[in-house]
Amino acid sequence: MSEVKKTGGLAGIVAGETKIATVGKEGVGLTYRGYTIEDLAANATFEEVAYLLIHGELPTQTQLDTYKKTLKALRGLPAPLKTVLEQVPKEAHPMDVLRTGCSALGTLEQETSGHDQVAIANRLLATSPSMLLYWFHFAKSGKRIETASNAPSIAAHFLEMLHGKPASDLHVRVMDVSLILYAEHEFNASTFTCRTIASTLADFYSAVTGGIGALRGPLHGGANEAAMELIEKFQTADEAEKALVQMLHDKKLIMGFGHRVYKKADPRSDIIKVWSKKLSDACGDNVLYPVSERVEAVMRREKGMFPNLDFYSASAYRFLGIPTPMFTPIFVISRISGWSAHIFEQRSNNRLIRPTAEYTGPQQRAVVPIGKR
């Protein structure tokens, strides 16, 4: 049993090759296609990063202009998809909205040689914010929003649809950086799910739909929502410290800290923390950011654990006026770029992903007739 525990979850097992990202080399760094996450977050936009992941190289200005124009033109939703989204009740988890919307879109715009994987990756990048926010407004108030828009980027489009008006440059930039940070992370559970599904030669939508399902879990994408639920409980840093120490004493799991692959630090946390602080300063917050910093300090002191990307993303999203249940769906919007790159890569050198299991069940036995059981 302890032996299996050690090898369970495929921890440390190399499941294949990738040219897309490195995670946790020497316990720390993250690169996309050779570029460090710090460099990309400082010097690129999400559309450039999505292009990089999907096409392998950063775009030239002309390529970027074309790419952004293409994505912009794909924001509208077909009528049957709107009808599907209108059937999803307001109590539903928004991740289930995206999972269902992606699957339904796959029935309406099937993958064919004329509508290939690149076209579908573009379409899903462009429509995932539309699906989420069309449903959100319809479920909340019955309003059918227009999702086609001239907003200059995916980040701006998302915030504009959410709030019903264009967002500030600061808010758009933070949203954009957040999308960059969540875009790709090697063979994490959802990406590995996409690759496993793609390895059966299933269609593109099946792979992404599965990825969304995997990302939904609190041990994966759901962690940013769990982090928010923790920090918003407290009114002061002192209150947070007191409660957290008690939670740790009670051996409760604190979400947003530590990482399966990073051993010393999550390089994305420092980046989003700076932006969370800027947003906190800009709106005069004196609760959420100080509470977050104290929670970080206590976790470092008591458990030697570092915050991962999810932790300061929670407060940043709150400052952007984003409802907590949308935190993981934003992760989807961003990660569609990384998933797409991995589906392309899996398909380009495919082998069916099919491990084996160690059997620990009953020995062979004979069926007893039902009257004698």
Add this chain to the structure above:
Amino acid sequence: MSEVKKTGGLAGIVAGETKIATVGKEGVGLTYRGYTIEDLAANATFEEVAYLLIHGELPTQTQLDTYKKTLKALRGLPAPLKTVLEQVPKEAHPMDVLRTGCSALGTLEQETSGHDQVAIANRLLATSPSMLLYWFHFAKSGKRIETASNAPSIAAHFLEMLHGKPASDLHVRVMDVSLILYAEHEFNASTFTCRTIASTLADFYSAVTGGIGALRGPLHGGANEAAMELIEKFQTADEAEKALVQMLHDKKLIMGFGHRVYKKADPRSDIIKVWSKKLSDACGDNVLYPVSERVEAVMRREKGMFPNLDFYSASAYRFLGIPTPMFTPIFVISRISGWSAHIFEQRSNNRLIRPTAEYTGPQQRAVVPIGKR
């Protein structure tokens, strides 16, 4: 590269423990919870097998009666789900219908402590035939069929909804045996997908939706459809032999033969072959079964390959009047039992499934300003 080929796809890698099934011990056998597939196919019904997989033991008569009554009562579809299914165009792949239907049901009947994993497994087993055939008739002719039914089993319910009248005892029994044979198969790609998704602590529907997506691919569930497309091309066994030899010469992949885990034989093939023969005899067929037997003989002679379950399932399904695009969806209806058992098992001793990758991409490099690219 050749090294990676050898270790790719996690072939031979033990990804965890299971008490549910053994596949290919000494290259041949299949057991569910210790019972051989031959014993179960001869001496049990699909509902007994589903109960066995999900609950760990074969039911007593009283337990079986209760189980069948429970499943029967769950066949109806909620109105919003019908509306969702009506949005799916008739050109869609039926697997995408089930993927979307399962995902949508998850938004309407969410997993909670009051609607737990056992209840959802039952609901999905009972409604998957309903979803498939409700859509099928609506898309084909605009008819809204009633899916609630008093048919005595899932096999009978399926055939009754498909043909609009109760099926013969022989047809129901073959359908039932087929559901037994497809119910469970250890850590295959779709089941492993379900477990990977479940390992993030995502909800039950996310895991099954992902499984459906994985099963859709022609390297996995889609193989029975591909086998049908092959054999129905030919009018005589001689014609089949001639064409097949040419295809092998052209190095074309022939679906329905060989297996990642079984090395000598697929024990399920002999079982479904006998039933396919009975159906062939009963309807006076002198094309499909003889063609199938010849294809089997040529593949054994030319390639030393044995038929897997998918191969004779194709002709059996055709004799039951089942359209080819429904072959893989039937696999889903059956496999929901095995997937459910694996999701339960994964949850009972969970560890996040997260392998790593070998990086073969670009070395670290700096972002060049966009004007200089």
